[in-house]
Amino acid sequence: MEAYRKVIVLENTQLTSDMYEMKVELADLPQPGQFYMLRAWAGVPYLPRPFSVCDADGKSLSFLYQKTGKGTEIMAQMRSGDHIDILGPLGKGYPLKEGNVAIIGGGVGIAPLLYLAKNLEGPVDVYLGFKQEAFFIERFKPHVRQIFISTENGSWGHKGFVTELLTDSYDAAYACGNMLMMKAVKDKIDGLLYLSLESHMACGIGACLGCVQKTAQGQLCVCKDGPVFESREVLFDDY
Amino acid sequence: MTTINLFGKTLKNPVIAASGTFGFGREYQKYMDLSALGGISSKGLTWDKRAGNSGQRIFETASGMMNSIGLQNPSVLGFIKEELPFMLGLDTYILANLGGSTTEDYVRGVAELDATAVDAIELNISCPNVKEGGMAFGIRCLDAKSIVEAVRPFTTKPLIVKLSPNAEDIKAMAYTCAQAGADGLSLVNTFNALAIDIMTRKPVFHNVTAGLSGPCIKPIALRMVRDVALTVDIPIIGLGGITCWQDVIEFIMAGSTAIQVGTANFYDPVVMKKIILGIENFMQKEGIKDLEEIRGIIR
Numbered sequence A: 001m002e003a004y005r006k007v008i009v010l011e012n013t014q015l016t017s018d019m020y021e022m023k024v025e026l027a028d029l030p031q032p033g034q035f036y037m038l039r040a041w042a043g044v045p046y047l048p049r050p051f052s053v054c055d056a057d058g059k060s061l062s063f064l065y066q067k068t069g070k071g072t073e074i075m076a077q078m079r080s081g082d083h084i085d086i087l088g089p090l091g092k093g094y095p096l097k098e099g100n101v102a103i104i105g106g107g108v109g110i111a112p113l114l115y116l117a118k119n120l121e122g123p124v125d126v127y128l129g130f131k132q133e134a135f136f137i138e139r140f141k142p143h144v145r146q147i148f149i150s151t152e153n154g155s156w157g158h159k160g161f162v163t164e165l166l167t168d169s170y171d172a173a174y175a176c177g178n179m180l181m182m183k184a185v186k187d188k189i190d191g192l193l194y195l196s197l198e199s200h201m202a203c204g205i206g207a208c209l210g211c212v213q214k215t216a217q218g219q220l221c222v223c224k225d226g227p228v229f230e231s232r233e234v235l236f237d238d239y
Numbered sequence B: 001m002t003t004i005n006l007f008g009k010t011l012k013n014p015v016i017a018a019s020g021t022f023g024f025g026r027e028y029q030k031y032m033d034l035s036a037l038g039g040i041s042s043k044g045l046t047w048d049k050r051a052g053n054s055g056q057r058i059f060e061t062a063s064g065m066m067n068s069i070g071l072q073n074p075s076v077l078g079f080i081k082e083e084l085p086f087m088l089g090l091d092t093y094i095l096a097n098l099g100g101s102t103t104e105d106y107v108r109g110v111a112e113l114d115a116t117a118v119d120a121i122e123l124n125i126s127c128p129n130v131k132e133g134g135m136a137f138g139i140r141c142l143d144a145k146s147i148v149e150a151v152r153p154f155t156t157k158p159l160i161v162k163l164s165p166n167a168e169d170i171k172a173m174a175y176t177c178a179q180a181g182a183d184g185l186s187l188v189n190t191f192n193a194l195a196i197d198i199m200t201r202k203p204v205f206h207n208v209t210a211g212l213s214g215p216c217i218k219p220i221a222l223r224m225v226r227d228v229a230l231t232v233d234i235p236i237i238g239l240g241g242i243t244c245w246q247d248v249i250e251f252i253m254a255g256s257t258a259i260q261v262g263t264a265n266f267y268d269p270v271v272m273k274k275i276i277l278g279i280e281n282f283m284q285k286e287g288i289k290d291l292e293e294i295r296g297i298i299r
């Protein structure tokens, strides 16, 4: 298998004050929930960055990303025709379950959920929680039954947290967001729930042991054994 | 010919994967032919299985990174049972990297590893991430001497002592380890370093300090390798921030017989393949037949 591949940026679109979507030319069809290590630099910064697959159609692949630091700032400046180095697909994605399904995303955590919604048979309800600016909602519409939205300042949908809208009435649920949100989801859902976790990564392939998560089965690598874990497996004691 | 001689064995080239950055090789196998490597040093082993450190383990710095893995490993016996058979099938030079917190653990580990087919034992007295863990022995010469002397009778395999750049005096440390029976030295391990999260007003790492590696340490590591090469006449395996073939040539000119690549494997899992090719090309262009011709030419 090839390690880092140089791919062409097709589009790099700004969606909100700090959210971007980058589309690259790549014929992969990864599993929903899998991720890639991206690198648009050499020397400084040093490490590649992990990003979830947001969309894929067999010809191109999209990443939804938030500009938060050195690496994503460089990414935000890229234009169509530029090249980016990419390793993947990596990790284990979401197992696709049948029946009534809920998808819960917070902020940039909605990144892997669109591609998941597209791949589920459904019916799918999505719950999207944002701080102030809601985004990406139109993209979900064709693939889901219902969309529930919340913003912390009340500018769109329910004022507060999206977990306040969530009911425990599904055959399976999937969540991605910060750890506090996922903990709130876990407290609400007793049934089958899959969480996509984050961790600081160096290698992305299971070699450095930098990304471990405490689980019922011991220490597992978020990059190789995850990033998707069944909620019952995850021990939240660091949070 | 990129081959080198290390303790009487021929390595295909001087490029060895550094401990803790290459697992036991498995993860890299799908990206490259591991038999092309000069060698692989295993993840740091300890007598007892270790879960490693809690909290954030990785932090990026300018041109490098800090880590606080804390020697997460399956134990010496776990390694021998689960991982070593795979490594021995790779047709490359295998180093078992051994850490520890007590003399007894080091001795037991060395004795067990001596009974296996590993090519060499790399004694890690330099891990900064475990409280009792090794580095305590790598700071002062007397502590290092006691460990090396204690384990030496328990193995006939090449015994390489991995030095810490945090040693009080790297030349004295190298001399002491050689006198105590080391067959070779590898240097450097990571630099003990600090990062602070200014918003939480706390250190980034639970352990407060962590080990710095990557390109940012290369010039200091290179200086230390030359210092040591001018002090002892046993083989030196140089490492610290190597990312390209040019870096390797520098380390050889500073006195290394072989080199190791660590953090750069995270930047590019096939970087060592590229480095080996680069060395080959350089030797051809410069008319170098044997790397011995340029080893240690920086006096």
Ligand SMILES: Cc1cc2nc3c(=O)[nH]c(=O)nc-3n(C[C@H](O)[C@H](O)[C@H](O)COP(=O)(O)OP(=O)(O)OC[C@H]3O[C@@H](n4cnc5c(N)ncnc54)[C@H](O)[C@@H]3O)c2cc1C
Pocket: A035, A045, A047, A048, A049, A050, A051, A052, A053, A063, A064, A065, A066, A067, A068, A069, A070, A071, A072, A073, A108, A111, A112, A197, A198, A199, A200, A201, A227, B059, B060
């Ligand atoms: C499996 C996985 C999937 C991810 N998917 C997405 C995604 O689809 N969209 C998106 O916007 N973000 C995603 N992230 C988070 C993303 O990797 C970070 O936002 C990004 O690394 C920040 O890089 P930076 O250089 O801009 O920030 P800096 O703060 O300058 O980064 C410094 C270092 O910290 C690491 N880091 C910083 N924030 C995070 C974080 N939240 N998680 C892990 N490492 C971090 C960086 O990788 C880098 O090593 C994902 C993380 C993981 C682990």
Ligand SMILES: Cc1cc2nc3c(=O)[nH]c(=O)nc-3n(C[C@H](O)[C@H](O)[C@H](O)COP(=O)(O)O)c2cc1C
Pocket: A208, A210, B018, B019, B020, B021, B043, B044, B045, B067, B069, B071, B097, B124, B127, B162, B188, B189, B190, B212, B213, B214, B215, B217, B239, B240, B241, B242, B260, B261, B262, B263, B264
């Ligand atoms: C994530 C990580 C884990 C490491 N684990 C070990 C270890 O288990 N044993 C050891 O002797 N050195 C360990 N090291 C140190 C490296 O082998 C090497 O000495 C150091 O990183 C400097 O080389 P580099 O700059 O090429 O990475 C580790 C380094 C890193 C970055």
Ligand code: FES
Pocket: A200, A201, A202, A203, A204, A205, A206, A207, A208, A209, A210, A211, A212, A221, A222, A223, A224
């Ligand atoms: S990022 Fe290296 S093991 Fe997961």
